Every structure is written in C-alpha cells, then in structure tokens.
Amino acid sequence: MALTIPDIKRIAHLARIEINDSEADKTLNKLTGILALIEEMQAVDTTGISPMSHSQDVVQRLREDVVTASNQRDAFQRNAPAVDRGLYLVPKVIE
C-alpha cells in the first residue's frame, strides 16, 4: 500500500490541514517510513481475535437525566476568536 502525493493531499484535506507541494513531498517521505513500521502488523495472523477497544472489560455507566450545567457563556466566549450577540462567528456557511 505505497502512499502517493495525491494520498497525502487527500488525507490533508480530510483533516483540514493546508499543505503545499514541498510539504507534501517531505510528509510523504516521513509517513512512508512510519507506515513501513506499521506494516509489521500484517505478518501477524489475527483470525478470530476480537478487537480490544478498552483495557478493562467494563460497560458504560449511565448518568441520571438531570440538568447540572448553568450558563457560562461569557466565561467560555472570552476564548473565542469572533462572537456577536452570543453567537460564534464563522465565514458564511453555504448549504
């Protein structure tokens, strides 16, 4: 599964990270090395082995349906790049 420049550009776009041609070149080089490392996995026969998402075999705990949060809009929006009348502002969203 050799990685190509178009692959790099596609995943960079999926990840919303701008990448120019020379960066894409460098990245391809580094990621190819990392993927070679990862490829070692393919030698292992994992037939019938269940995937492990969590280290402990526990199930989800449920929260009682109670409103516990209060309005902290002003505190939270102090970190916001652009707000107007309580709304976070972004360039126009086109549907």
Place this chain on the structure above:
Amino acid sequence: MINQSLKNLSQLLASKAVSSVEMTQTFLERIRQYNPTINAYITIDEEKSLAQAKAADSLIAAGTATTLTGIPFAQKDIFCAKDWRTTCGSKMLANFIAPYDAHVIAQFNHVGAVNLGKTNMDEFAMGSSNETSYFGGVKNPWDLTRVPGGSSGGSAAAVAARLCAAATGTDTGGSIRQPASLCGFTGLKPTYGLVSRYGMIAFASSLDQAGPMAKSAEDCALMMNVMAGFDARDSTSLNHPKEDYTAKLEQPLAGLKVGLPKEYFAEGLDSDVAKVVDEAIATYQKLGAEFVDISLPNASLSIPVYYVLAPAEASSNLSRYDGVRYGHRTAQYDDLMDMYMKSRAEGFGEEVKRRILIGTYVLSAGYYDAYYLKAQQIRHLIADDFKAAFKQCDIIMGPTVPSTAFKTGEKTDDPVAMYLQDIYTIATNLAGLPGMSIPAGFSASIDGHDLPVGLQLIGNYFDEARMLNVAHAYQQVTDWHTAMPKGIE
C-alpha cells in the same frame, strides 16, 4: 529544602518551621533563576501561586491541613486549570485560558496544594524529547545539551532540577516513564482508569493516563492518594475502592516473584543501560526477590500497534481545534474551508500534523480493517501476553528506555528512531497496566556528564501499592533517587 521528600516538606509546614508562602517563594526563586535556561515551565503566575500558598497557610494555622497542603507542585500544561493559560504545548492553544479545572487539578486544589506553574511538554503530548513544543525545547538538567525526554519533559526537568516539590505528568506511550529514566527520578503511570482524564487534554483517549513524577516512590504514593479516585465525569474512570498507597510501602520483599521478559533484554538495548539494570536486579536479589524468565512474544508489535491506534484517536480528538470557539484562527481567510485549512496548518506543529495525517489515513475508507481493526486485535494479543506473564510472577522488571538521554536535535528528523524510545513502555499503555520508572544508576560518564538510567517496573492491574512498595524497598538501600544534577544547587 529543595531536595526534601514530600513527607519532610509536609512536616516543615506542619511544624511551622517554614510557611507555604516561603516554600513557594523558594521554588519560584529557583524557577526565576533556572527556568530561562532549562525552559521547564511554559506559564508561571506568581500571584496565583502565592495566593494559594497563603490560603494553605490559613488551613495549616486552622489545623485542617492534610499531608500535601501548602506544597508547591508543577502541573503539566495538559491539565486545564481554571483561569490559567493552558496550552498543551501548542500554538493552537497559546492564548487559551482554561475556564474550568481538570479533575487532577481540582484534587490538588481540594487538599490545598499550591500550583507552581504549568510545565512544558511536547505539543499535545506527541513526542519523546519535548522538542515538538511550540514553546521551545526543554534542557535535561543532567546535561544541558541533551533532551529531558517527553512528552512530560517540562515536569521531568522541573523535578530533576528541583524547580518544584514534585510534578504531574501524563503517559500515553511512556511520557512519564521515559523522561523519568532520562532525568533520573521516580515516575508512575497508573492502571488506565484509576486517575480521571476529565480536563486532561486528550491525545489518545484509550491510552492516556495521568500520574505522579517525583523524587521517590514514597512521594509518588502520597500524590497517588490525591490523584487517584473515581470521577463520574469520565466514563472510563474505574470505580475502584479508594486506597492508601503508602500503606504497603514498608512491606518486606521476601518471596516477591519478579519476571524478566526476554524481549526487553534483546538486541537494541544499550550495554550501559543493561549493566545498570543488571545491577538493580542483583540488589533486588539481596532484598529477597526471586527472578523468573518470562516472555512477552507480541511486545515487539507494540510500536506498530501504537502508531496506528494513538494517531487514529488523536486525529479525531484534535478535530475540535478548528478556530471557531477558541484557539488559533488564521488572520486572513477567503471562506470557511480556507479558515479551517489555514488555522489548523498554522496552529499545529510538524509532529502533530504528521500524526493527524497518519491517523486520518488509517481510519479512512478502505484502510480501516487493515490498520485500525488489525491493531486492535494485536492489542488484544499484547494484553493476553501480560495476563499469561502475571501467572508466573508478581511484577515485571526491565529497562525503561533502551538508552540514556540523547542530544537535542539528534532524532528530530527521524520520527521512527524517535518512536523507538518507547519500545519498552508502550505495551503497558496498550494493556492498560501500571508502569513505573525508578532511578537505578548512571551510564559511564560522557563529556563529564553522568546520565541517569531508569529501571522499569510493570505491575498487574491495580497493583500500584505493591509496585510502590517494591520501588520504595530499593530506594531504602540505594540513593540514586536523591542524586541531583550538578550546577543547580
């Protein structure tokens, strides 16, 4: 004062020989003196620290103090601390003032401990040398031309240079233990789920775990008493009964069965490190421990598995940094897409972007089964190896890192070489097991510098108290853990 144990510092405070304000001032003084060189801290806020110290002094005066009340701790800048700038080592969060406390921070606040400042770290905890921090690298106090390890490099340097009484760290693939080995102190990564992740900025959610970084096992035990505990806000927090981690410290080691995994002593281990580890094993034999050879046959796969799972989770965890609600937003943009693409390209450093791209790739359509699913299956095999091993022994020992601290810049252009730093530590994160590194000696002097070597202990789930006991027994008969780097006295 600076080389005292937490217990002694606590006694100094309790006896009113020293006030918390004085103690905090002492460390702030040292930070002013040494931090410009070492760069262990990203954010210092003397006013806030001293206010906490003052409050602690009132608690002490009122007689309502507990062991850690008034003691100044360094907090890794991965923990949100209310009204503190919390950057996670990234330009993305360079101006982020956390509006809430992480569980760990709240726990320290609850006992009246002092937050001395936020320590430097690899950006979003991705790195093994602290060189990926947006706020610059951290110098290893034992040799300023070398790295302290990572990702908790700032906390590591702060502990080693005695710029705090002790520090917190987080460990996703070795980020507490590897710097503990490289900087010569004691670090513990607890069982996954023992310390709440709430408010700890996520790197790889299924692997991240916070733990203490301190001079000794005893200090770590006292910190664990504060840090560990169930938290309803973290679904992966385990409802494990509260323990006193100091209770078993003095237990004798006679009859302790120690497993030595042959894979951890194979090719790739520096002879200097091997020698120190062998000596430590000999010391343990004298303490009554018995040794058995064990095997962790899938251990060598832990790096490939980790470099699928951790980037995959990270790529998703870091999607929230989009310049909309907080964090870096690019100055100039044409439209929404452009804003996303530029803000994220500018806000993240090289290594973080690299891992986001790997993670995005392994999760993308057509590759999920071959990479992500496969990695999760092998993760199962790795965990099963440990399960089998713990049928033969009580604790596993080996080197923490294959080598001592390397030179700044030595591995920055070779991510794969950098990743191999964590070859002995990652498997425990994948299995969710507790792991520790304790100072066990020094390498042969290079350019007049002695470089610390760590011994790794791996315990079964929830065996932290026993591990601390095993480490403590060693620290009663050795003094590696009290050694201080030259030039910082």
Place this chain on the structure above:
Amino acid sequence: MEWEVVIGLETHTQLRTKSKIFSGASTAYGAEPNTQACEVSIALPGVLPVLNKEAVQCAIKFGLAVDAEIAPRSVFSRKNYFYPDLPKGYQISQFELPVVGKGKMTIQVPATSKHEAYEKVIHITRAHLEEDAGKSLHGAVDDMSGIDLNRAGTPLLEIVTEPDMRSAAEAVAYAKKLHELVQWIGICDGNMQEGSFRCDVNVSVRPKGTTELGTRREIKNLNSFKFMQQAIVYETQWQIETLEDGGKIEQATVLFNPDTGETRAMRSKEEANDYRYFPDPDLLPLAITEADQAAIKSQMPELPEAMKARFESEYALSSYDASTLTSSKAIADYFESVIQAGGDAKLAANWVMGGVTAKLNTEDKTIVDSPINAATLAQLVIRIADGTISNNAGKQVFEAMWSGESDVDAIIEAKGLKQVSDTGAIEAMIDEVLTANATMVDEYKAGKEKAFNALVGQTMKASKGKANPAQVNALLKKKLDA
C-alpha cells in the same frame, strides 16, 4: 415506460430528556444563543461524555414498540467531519452496533380516487442513539454565520427504514404513524416546527417490474408532512424526466425549497464523505439486559396496535373505526374516557370521530384543545342512548356545547329538544297525519313503500322533530297494517 418510486426514510427524533445525551446542559428549546452550551457542548479541550440514562430508556421503549431486537451490547462510534455546528469535529453516533435492530410497523394508507385504503408493513432497519448538532444562523452579520450550540448534544434517535415505500402517500403515512408512535410512547414531543421530528427521505426510481434499486437522492431535513409529500412528488417526477431524457441520476443530498416546491443538490456536501467511523474511546459499550427491558416494558402504555385490536373486540368497532380512534393516544384516551363516563361505545365512537375530531380538523386544533371534555360528551351520548333526544337533536346540543355550554340537560331543556316517547301522544299525531294524507295511505296500501317514508316524515314534522323516530315507525306500521 412505467416507473416505480422506491422510498426509504431516516427520521431524527429528538428524545424528551431534560439534559443532553452526554452532559448536564439543558435541552429546553428557545433559550438565548449558547446559554445552554456547557463545556461539553462546546467541546472545550479535556471534556468527556457520560451517557444519559433516560436517552437509553427512550431507545429501549422505541425498540419494544416496533417489535425490534434490542442489542444486549451496542457501541458508540465517532463520525468524523468538519462543520462549524459540530464542535468536536465528530458526532458521537452508533455505527456497526446500534441499540435497536430490525423491527416493523404497520401503516394505514388512506383511500384515494385510485385505490381503497390499505395497510402495509414497513420494516425498520435499525434505530440508533446519537447527538444533535448546533445551528448555523445566517444574515446576522454580513458574510458571516453565527453558531448557536444550544442544540448541540441534544439526544436523537435516528430511525431508519428499509426502502419499503412505493409512493409519497406511503411515505407520509409512515412518517405520520411514526410521529404518532414516538409521542404515544412518550419519547419525543413531536414538535415539528421546533425540529423535534425531522425526516430525510431517500428517493430512487426504477422501471416497474425490475428489482434492482436505482441511484438514490436523499432529501434532507423535511419537517412537515405537506413538504414531504410535495418534495417526494417533485423529486420522483424530476428523476423520471431526467432518466427519460437520457440523463443519469447522481447520488446526492438535496434540499427542498417550500417556496418553489423544488429540490436542489446541496453545495456543501458535494465532496465524497469519508466519515472515518471508529469506536469512541471515551465511551464504553452500552449493555442492556433482559431485566432492563422488562422493567421498561412494564411501564409502557398499551401500544396502538394492541389497543386497536382491543377496541375491535371489546367495543365491537369496525377495523376502520378502531384504527381511526387509535391514530393518536390523546384521541384514544378521550374515547375511552367517554366510555368510562357511561357512554355507549358505538355512539361514543361516532361522536368522537364525526363530532369532535371532525370539528377539530376544520378548526385545525388537536384533541387537547377540544372545548368539550370527555365527561361532557359522555352526557350527550347517554341522553341519545336513553332516548331523551334524537341523534339529530344531539347535533344541536353538540353545537351549544362547542360554544361553551356544558350542562347537557339544561341545553336540551332550553332548546326544547326532548324527544316525545309518549305512545299516546305519538298515536294522536299519527291519527291526524293519516286523516290529512289519505292519498298517501291509499298509495301505501297499493304497495308503494315510499309513501310510508313520507308519512313518517309528516309525523316527525307534526312533532316538530321531537317524536322518537323508532316509535313513530313502529306505531305507524302497526296502524297502517292493522
């Protein structure tokens, strides 16, 4: 060529919980922007999700209501994509292992000029729990959109059907039935204006008689049955015309514009989606035991299907009447209250359907707004059943009740509607009528049945409508045949 449309629905129902699915923020509608957006809702660094118990119980209720498999273990996954109203850059949803598996629902498709009313079974593919996104508001500031995250994290149950529907009417009948069901079992408030119930409709067409599915286009976010009907009709026609003109249908997400009645492809969703689903490491598997299910089952109201069957057997109602009366829980409850207050079942059914609901429909109201409560309607039904008034006179009483009067007997008294049931009085009236209409009597005797009805009419007229018609009939017959 004859074409067949194939339709499947994905419905997002907002669950009626007080707090969000993964945090303690309020879900109340209509608050000031971002005042119900807690640290989890806005995805601050370091925050974590914890699952709301009530949301899980709602999902179980739905599973039980559509006779579905409920997964003993289901998993939450992350659906990764960037959008400003999606604060984490991923939506927590369920992918491979949803909480509710295969189920089914029977719908009633109303009669049209082309066909009789009929029933059809629609298969539910799955239903899964997920979180809602926030809202993007346009126009507040030039060239910018404003993001309100109050809705972000509101629990949703996404209900997916098989492509079982073959007309807009079937799709609307399903959507209406589902809309009623989720309110019936109390998991959704059904408020479509507020977006509590939103449908995505997958439409494709194929030559009639073929089995392969055509390429589908998904009409997003329909929040009215009328728009759904219009959108499907338009979309179907558009697809048929495109194909007949030699064109090809491209898979797309489209929006319906109620002003033009047309659908158009969305610009923002043009790029191929690669959601990179993977199990959310912040959440553990959701376990639901048999006991959990049993506990919830015991609290569930009687379901519409069961209630319909009971109405048919217990009250001897026709299938149509029983189905109409169970079309909403409020109507069914109202109907049963009338019976409990002493009303005759068949009469009660007629008055609830023909009287109350007909009137509500013309006034565009629902049963909770009815000015006549069940107990009062029962009084009217009792007076008709006991012969105090005729069914016809009942209509006048009903009108008076609708405008606010509530004492049935007082209305009857005031309007002088009491039925004459005194045999002697009726006989006297009949005698007069017979004398005055000798020709009709002769005609009747000559075999003209129609004359009989005319004589009944004359008698009723003579009584000013108050004579008991059944008695008039019987007495008249007796006299004429004597």
